[in-house]
Amino acid sequence: MLFLQPPPTPPARDVAKPGVVATGQRTTPAGMQTVFAGRVGGVRFDSASRTVWVAVPGSVYRLDWNDGRIVSRQRFDGRPGVFGVAVDPPTGRALVTTVGRLADSVATNRLPGSAPLASRSSIAQLAAFEADTGAGRARTTSGAVGDFLAGAPAAARVPNASGRRVAVVPLPANDALAVLDADALTPIASVPLGVVPVAAALARDGSRAYVTNLGGAKPTAGQRAARQCCDPRAESVRIDARGIASPGSVTRVDVAARRVTRTLTVGRHPTAIAWDEARERLYVADGNDDAVHVIDTRADTVAAVIAVAPFRAARRIGLAPTALAIAPDGRTLYVALGGANAVAVYDVSGARASLRGLIPTGWYPSSLDASADGRWLAVGTLYGVGSGEGEVDGKRGGYVHAVRGSVHVVAVPNASELAAYTVAVAQNDGLPLATSVAPAEAAGPRAVAARPVPERPGEPSPIEHVVFIIRENRTYDQILGDLGRGDGDSSLVMYGRDVTPNAHALAEQFVTLDHFFASGGNSADGHQWLTQANETEYPMWPLYYGRSYPSEGNDPLAYSSGGFLWEAAQAKGKTVTIFGEYAPAPSDSVPSVRRELMADWDRHAADDPATRSRHFRTLLGTRYRTRSAIPSLDRALVREYPGWTQEVPDVVKAEVILDHLRGWTAAGKMPHLVMVILPSDHTVGTTPGWCVPKACVADNDLALGRIVEGLSRSPFWPKMAILVVEDDAQNGVDHVDGHRTVALAISPWAKRGVVDPTPYVQPSMVKTIELMLGLPALSVFDLTATDMRASFLAPDEKPDLTPYSAIVPRQSLSETNARVGAIIGPDAAARRRAALASSRMNFFTPDAAPSERLNAILWHDARGWKTPMPAVKRALFFPLSVDLDDDEREERRKP
Known part of the structure; x- marks a missing residue:
């Protein structure tokens, strides 16, 4: 059965080996911490402040947080919904949204007014868990009310005029609000909403509900919109002129009449919602605007906007308000900042909200609750203490998806305690507080000697051209564990020197980066970090189940409002050329096309290099016409170079790049920023007819070597840097951490033959590019990241102009996986x-x-x-x- 989990690791008060916080920040969570296996989907105080309900994949825990004792654990198949826990006020039961396979014995409920469910394999339902049950499963469930994903449940305290007490559940994949009987959990109705409804707040008597729509209202004829990718049921999303999703909305629903009565525009990506019904104020967290909208529920109008800006540094996106809680007296608003690993504490008792301070949390807080007595704050985090490990025969390794979320309960701090907490958050995040003295760099660039990686944007650098190459899905140990220097484990190598001689040679001849970490865990994370130095909650939580898979530039809801690296370069007057990176995939990949192109490349191996490159550029030009709905990207794309696809060997793609290089050489002018996608090291497993895994990886390696060789022998080499990175580590094994991956820094201005053990993350590479080209930071993450200056020469050191010579792997690039019937021999x-x-x-x-x-x-x-x-x-x-x-x-x- 899908989602049925093995016995989980018991929650722990602490862990012996915390994982890497792959955003480059530190965490020092306040309060009493408990660590869970998996992402924490929600946390709520029980009727007693001493215990909290916690939802994680496969289980709902009732936790005595003070001594770490599990009062009860009840199971379900699957994962919890987003903000997936509420406490039913009259009964004390935990109402938990769950998503998993529907058992044959459970009914599939098609709610009145709803579309048919898309799947019986990934259904959303609401379950009630009794507080007095020590173990077992939910006694009451709703049956299937939606597909793929569920949002925050809410239940009325008292019955409505008809005598029925109701509950509601937003259904992000169905764009609807499910209305249920709160006692029996029987479905009543479905109310159509906007794009990706996530969180709901319900009136005391259940008469009204307010629901956030991440993507706002559905686009109408004539509105600028772009379609989400990857699924026949994907829909269009309203976008602005840059191609980024427009501001979201809050919908007011008349629950009894089962209809929408008002829609209010708020900020980008409204995620959480909190209703102070007694004071008629509704708070909405705008995750992609770093703001909180305040709505007057008497008039249903926007009364104020709280700009979340606790730091002095020039405001950058990325603090990511993800969750909200209101103190019982209504005077304090708590705002979880997923991007700052903190909770912001606001005084909202007056006409204008004022920041009191910050409380440090684990990695990426995403759920909050304040206790009924106002003394405690419960924080649930997605990533908590970072990724964990696995073991076999005494051998341990880290895996990026071995997530360990956390819950910590914090005593509401007094003024002096909050001041100390606030300083800790600023130090953890590397950002000066708004009340501190302005940092020296605020004065702007200085008249200083040129250096490869300047200290401040706009200061001179001898590097005028940056080539940014993005590959796919390998850990450091899988490739370079046998390098013989740096922190490697040769027992975990899968694609060593015979397969990847160029990766090895480049890491040896230039800089060995043995502590470089991918910030995300999959392609939907990695490509956002590498193009935007940020990741919105839509792919991070994720919220795309049943809608899309935003691995490339194919879903406006994945785009950060801070914009894109190439966009920042264009705004500064820099020229940009992009070979496939972040462009939508052209089509389904066909193995016969890859075999034909590989054979054609072999046939032309002895041709004059210029003739060979021109041949393949022309050939791909007849097959591909790469486009993007993001205007700034579309202007920079090479049309004949495809986006993410496995059907074109990387060595063929390299020929296109080399042909463009010849054109730049003839013109005497090369773009300032060149971005390249080389995805063949992803592999196609052992699928018959495709390249064997080692051949796929060797293809990628040789393509990289040939591109570097061509660039290093061009007239632009003296003013060039080539930065290479994997988009993620694909849950491969690594003895240091599952996020650790392969990165290369190649340049006449790079150090030669040294190990740089500095811990870097993907925003470090983005920041390094920005400093070289004089670009502003895109987010708080590249603003504060450690740049890669330690891998490059000092201003008084001379560059080494020695070119690189590509190495042909011993592994054949043309070897293909055998048909199933032809597989014989050992194993x-x-x-x-x-x-x-x-x-x-x-x-x-x-x-x-x-x-x-x-x-x-x-x-x-x-x-x-x-x-x-x-x-x-x-x-x-x-x-x-x-x-x-x-x-x-x-x-x-x-x-």
Whole structure:
């Protein structure tokens, strides 16, 4: 059964080995902490302040937070919804939204006014868990009321005029609000809403509900809009002139009449909502605007906007208000800041809100509750203490999806305690407080000597051209664990020197970056961090289940309001050329096309290099016409270079780049910023007819080597830097941390033959590019990231102009996986099973193949079918690859 979890690791007060906070920040959570396996979906105080309800994948816990004692644990199949816990006021039961496979014995409820459910494999329902039950399962459930995802439940305290007490659940994948009987949990009705409804607040008597719509109202004819990707049921989202999703909305619903009575525009990505009904004020957290809207519920108008800006630094997006709680007396508003790992405390007793201070939390707080007595604050975090480990035969390894969320309960601090907490948050985030002295860099650039990575934006650099190459899905140990220097583990190597000689040579000849960490866990995370130095809550939580998979520039709800790296370059008058990065995938990948192109590349191997490159550029130009709905990206795209696809070998893509390089050379002018996607190291598993995994990786490696060789022999090399990174680590094993990945810094101005052990994250690389090109920061993350200055020369050191020579891997690039019936010899049965499993996986979209199964296949293919794979504790984060079984993925791809 999908989502059925193995026995979970018991919650712990602390962990022996915290994982890396891959945003580059530190965390020092206040209060009493409890760590859980998986992301915390919601936390609410019980009727007694001493206990809290906590929802995590597969379980609902009632926790005595003071001594870490589990009062009860009740199970369900699947994962909790977003803000997935409410306490039913009259009964004390925990109402929990859950998403999992529907048992055959449970009815599928088609609510009046709703569309048919799309799936029986990933359904949303509401379950009630009794406070006096020590173990077991929910006694009362609603049955299926929606698909793929559920939002925040809310229940009325008293019956309405008809004598019925109601509950509501937003359904993000169905764009609807489910109305249910709060006692029996029987569905009553469905009310259509806007795009991605997430959170709801319900009047005491259930007469009115207010619901946030992340994407606002549905677009009407003539409005600027862009379609979400990857699913026949995907819809259009309103966008602004930059291609970013327009501000969201709050919908008022007459619950008894089951109709929308008013819609208010608020900020971008309204996520959480909190209603102070007694004082007739509604608070809405705008996650992609760093603001909180205040709505007067008497007139249903926007009364104020609280700008979340606790720091002195020039305001940048990324603090990400994710959750809200109101003190019982209504005088204090608590705002969880997912991007700052903090809770902001606001005094809202007067006409204008004022910031009292900040409370430090675990990694990415996303749920909040204030106790009824006003003395305590409960905080639930998505990532908590970072990723954990697995073990087999005494061998341990880190995995990015072994998430360990946390809950910590904090005594509401007095003024002096809050002042100390506030200083801790500022130090953790590397940002000066608004009350502090302005930092020196606020004065702007100085007249100083040029250096490869300037200290301040706008200061001179000898580097005028940056080539930013993004590859796919490998950990450091999988590739460079055998490098012989730096912090590697050769027992975890899968694609060593025979397969990746260029990655090895470049890491040896230039800088070995052995502590570089991908900030996200999959492609929907990584490409956002690398293009925007930020990730909105839509892919981070994630909120895209049943709608899209925003791995590339194919969903406006994934775009940060801070904008894109190429957009910042264009605004500064820099020229930009982009080879496929962040462009939507052209189509389903076809193995025969890859084989034909690979054979064609082999046939032309002896041709004059210029003739060969021109041939492939012309050939791809007849097949692809790459476009983007993001205007700034579309202007920079190379039309004949496809977006993410496996059907074009990376060495063929390299020919297109080299042909453009010849054109730049002839013109005597090269773009300031060049971005490239090289995805073949993703592999296609052991799918028959496709490249064997080692050939896919070798193709990627040789393409990288040839591109670097061409660039280093061009006239632009003396003023160039090439920065290379993986978009994520794909849940592969690494002995340091599951986020650690392969990164390279290549330039005449880079240090040679040294190890740089500085901990870097993906925003570090983005910041380094910005400093080289004189660009402003896009978010708080690149603003505060550690730049890569330690990998480059000092101002008084001379560049080494020695060019690079590509190395041909010993592994054949043309080797393909055999047909299932042709697999014979040792371990044939296991190899056939792997081939069949791979053939059912969806490789047309990044990460649509199930990561754990794919990684097991790749491990055994590389290391031997009898070599035990380092075990991973069950990956409790469900990306698209795990959320759906293969049959359902195929069903979703049908028009």
